Amino acid sequence: MTTCLGLESTAHTLSAGVVDDAGSILGVASDTYVPDEGGLHPLKTSIHHVDCFQSVVERALGQAGTALAGIDVVAFSQGPGLGPCLRVGASVARALATFLGVPIVGVNHCVAHVEIGRLACKVDDPLTLYVSGGNTIVSAFDCGRYQVFGETLDIALGNMLDAFAREAGLRHPGGPKVEALARQSVTYVDLPYTVKGMDLALSGLLTSAVNALPGHPIADVAFSLQETSFSMVAEVTERALAHTEKREVLLTGGVAANGRLQEMIRLVSEGHGATFHAVPRALAGDNGAMIAWTGMLQFKQSGGIPVEDTGIIPRWRLDQVPITWRS
Numbered sequence: 001m002t003t004c005l006g007l008e009s010t011a012h013t014l015s016a017g018v019v020d021d022a023g024s025i026l027g028v029a030s031d032t033y034v035p036d037e038g039g040l041h042p043l044k045t046s047i048h049h050v051d052c053f054q055s056v057v058e059r060a061l062g063q064a065g066t067a068l069a070g071i072d073v074v075a076f077s078q079g080p081g082l083g084p085c086l087r088v089g090a091s092v093a094r095a096l097a098t099f100l101g102v103p104i105v106g107v108n109h110c111v112a113h114v115e116i117g118r119l120a121c122k123v124d125d126p127l128t129l130y131v132s133g134g135n136t137i138v139s140a141f142d143c144g145r146y147q148v149f150g151e152t153l154d155i156a157l158g159n160m161l162d163a164f165a166r167e168a169g170l171r172h173p174g175g176p177k178v179e180a181l182a183r184q185s186v187t188y189v190d191l192p193y194t195v196k197g198m199d200l201a202l203s204g205l206l207t208s209a210v211n212a213l214p215g216h217p218i219a220d221v222a223f224s225l226q227e228t229s230f231s232m233v234a235e236v237t238e239r240a241l242a243h244t245e246k247r248e249v250l251l252t253g254g255v256a257a258n259g260r261l262q263e264m265i266r267l268v269s270e271g272h273g274a275t276f277h278a279v280p281r282a283l284a285g286d287n288g289a290m291i292a293w294t295g296m297l298q299f300k301q302s303g304g305i306p307v308e309d310t311g312i313i314p315r316w317r318l319d320q321v322p323i324t325w326r327s
């Protein structure tokens with residue numbers, strides 16, 4: 001049995017996961033930075049990660065019932081993400097791999113959201129809607145890559161929900177709070193719907209929703225914001241599904257935890273005869289297990305990478321990564 005320790009540090013969460021080569025998640029532990037006010041400050045977030053990495057790694061190893069010496073491969077999220085945060089994970093990974101004398105693997109965070117969904121939902125070749133704080137991407141495997149069929153032209157869906165919540169005086173992360181508010185209303189406030197070809201834009205919608213706040217109950221605006229933005233991603237997903245004719249749809253990333261979004265994407269999927277799968281809540285947000293598992297897939301296919309190649313890649317698109325372990 002080969003075990004991989006994965007480190008996630010692209011944004012708010014420092015997380016460690018341990019998996020084996022059969023795809024069992026043996027341990028996963030996380031510590032999420034929550035700012036007192038406002039959004040994520042990269043430097044402050046990275047200091048949080050430095051302070052907690054040791055206890056997070058120890059907890060993940062403890063759950064897995066293994067000592068550091070039992071780890072065969074170290075994987076880390078190499079990008080995309082916030083530079084100072086990525087640097088913490090990369091430094092810890094380099095130190096551990098060098099100390100243990102084991103291979104190191106750099107993982108693309110977006111690929112990891114897809115791979116953990118494929119593993120956890122037992123799906124083989126899905127059309128994927130990946131929605132999180134930093135990404136809004138409709139993608140499917142084709143010609144050796146996770147090709148992007150549609151994406152946001154400005155801000156990400158999770159970021160949009162977080163920014164709206166912040167303007168409404170709610171603390172980060174706003175997504176779950178907007179969902180709870182939206183459940184209290186069925187009154188639709190008119191908001192702009194912007195789909196351009198296969199892409200969508202969310203910043204105008206955010207501005208309109210914030211501007212609607214003084215005149216309307218917050219639950220009505222939250223409801224309308226969800227209905228509008230989720231319909232937009234559902235439309236793009238539906239068209240990509242009709243085009244690619246995939247038989248499975250996978251919803252992944254932090255916003256995949258949203259019950260209303262799941263309901264909408266399920267309808268779209270089943271309307272096209274495809275099965276619908278949402279990544280389990282515990283694995284929907286950023287976590288070390290997804291990095292460990294993707295690192296394991298990469299390692300099994302192509303081994304480790306030289307330490308000289310472990311520099312962070314803050315802007316690293318999903319479709320730039322060769323998916324060598326799939327045919």
Ligand code: ATP
Nearest residue numbers: 011132133134135158173175176254255258285286
């Ligand atoms: P990435 O780096 O992949 O873009 P991320 O760093 O934002 O991701 P994730 O943990 O994947 O991290 O996603 C966090 C986002 O998910 C936040 O924007 C948060 O508000 C959102 N989110 C979490 N739960 C819900 C929910 N129930 N409804 C809507 N959004 C949610």
Ligand code: FE2
Nearest residue numbers: 132254285286
């Ligand atoms: Fe993420």
